[in-house]
Amino acid sequence: MNPQSVNSDHPQALARPLGALSGWQERRAKELMLRDIGSCVRISEVAEHCNLSRSHFSRAFKKVTGHSPQGWLVRMKIEKAKSLLSTPIPITDIVYECGFADHSHFTRTFSRLEGITPKAWRRAFDHATSQPTQRPVIDRNIPDWRILDNLVDGIGQSRSRELRIVN
Structure with a gap:
């Protein structure tokens, strides 16, 4: 019997669902994907580092994070972009720093996930930080x-x- 499938009332860490990545695989995968966030990361290479096939890695990653590897990576790129939008760096530089193909791709993706354009997000952030409460x-x-x-x-x-x- 697989110890991950046994439900336990033991106060240690919660058991991972069957078929999910192990702790070291999850850490390694996220580390590899975030290390070069501005460049193209091949999911097959990340899966290889975790000693899994590409398809098994994708299913196991989704069980742990709730997102596909590509979807998770896009969300991390948007989080990085939001942190950079709070600085005076031009948006065109942020686009390439976060690994997007072009400005329109970045704007479409940012708007889809955040519900607001990057420029409007920056304006709202600037307005919120410049105004005393x-x-x-x-x-x-x-x-x-x-x-x-x-x-x-x-x-x-x-x-x-x-x-x-x-x-």
Whole structure:
């Protein structure tokens, strides 16, 4: 019997599902994929380093991470891009630093995963970090106490939200 298939109440680490990568395989695979994130990483080479076939590696990786190896790598590229977008580096440099083929490919992928374009994300990030946090204003002249709270949406436009406090 495979010890990974036995459910245990032992307080040690949770058992991995059957067919998943072992701990060392997962660490090695992620390390290899992240090491050269800006260049083309071949999944077959990563699988070879884990002593698995490409198809078995892909299935096992998905069981551990919930994403295909390629999907996971794209998400990591977008996370790296978001960290670089918080700096003044031009977006065109970020595109190639993160390993995307061109600007439009980067924009499409970023927008699909984040729901906003990289430029709008950068503007929202800059706006959020440049604005000191505003405290809600309590207007005590209104009989039922309204708290006016200015919010900034993802496009950079401000809108007001009213909260009514009932005594």
